[in-house]
Amino acid sequence: MKCRELAEFLMEYVSGDLPAERREHFEFHLSKCRNCHEYLVQYEMTIKSCKVACGEMSDELPANIPEDLVKAVLAARKV
């Protein structure tokens, strides 16, 4: 397996969907290639950063809906 193919199969590897034989080739390449190993780490960190920066636990979520929007929604319901 070449770096190019490794990059292609990254998503399936990360989600555990790579068939056993292909996973073996993938991991063999990974054990020899520091560059691909680094790329995998950063790919995983990218996914994680989305969840942390925008997910359920993010402190940046507006805790409250703006007051004027609450009023607008309730007023529109009566129209």
Add this chain to the structure above:
Amino acid sequence: MGSATSVDDEATLIAQLRAGDEAAYEQVVRLYGGRLLAVARRILGSDEDARDVVQDAFLNAFRSLGRFEGNAKLSTWLHRIAVNAALMKLRTRKRKPEQPIDTFLPSFLDDGHHEERFQSWEEPVDKALERAEIRELVRQQIDALPESYRTVLVLRDIEGLDTEETANMLGLSVNATKIRLHRARQALRTLLAPHLGRASS
């Protein structure tokens, strides 16, 4: 996500909504509105459009309360309605020409090796993400993704929809959805790298 404190509370709330209790409507808007606003903003990348979408989503939800089935959570049901409303808005909005995604994807030499040598990220990402400015940076870079890729990434990696649901909502095949998600993640990695790599710290 904000949610009614217990299943019983939620059942009571829904009964009140169905009975047309004005206070219950207001409670639902306050309880779930902030979260829906965030979802809409993430999909649309615009505050103003997000407000319109939240309003549409609530009105739509209130009108179809009769179709709400007790086995789903109210928060989940509202979330789906808001995601749909945001995607609908996206379709009606004038499309800006997208930057080709290839610019952000890794390139390879003829022998199949990566062209680029990846520098390890200076600081463990968990640690970096403890800082508000790094979280803000991640959000900015997500917004910078070409729209058709950003939507898939938001639905899959942030909103937690599965591939099939995402494909259905976007009118794509499962395979096309997978390809877009993989490319979106790769592109986001490229966009984050200059800020998280050694050179920046």
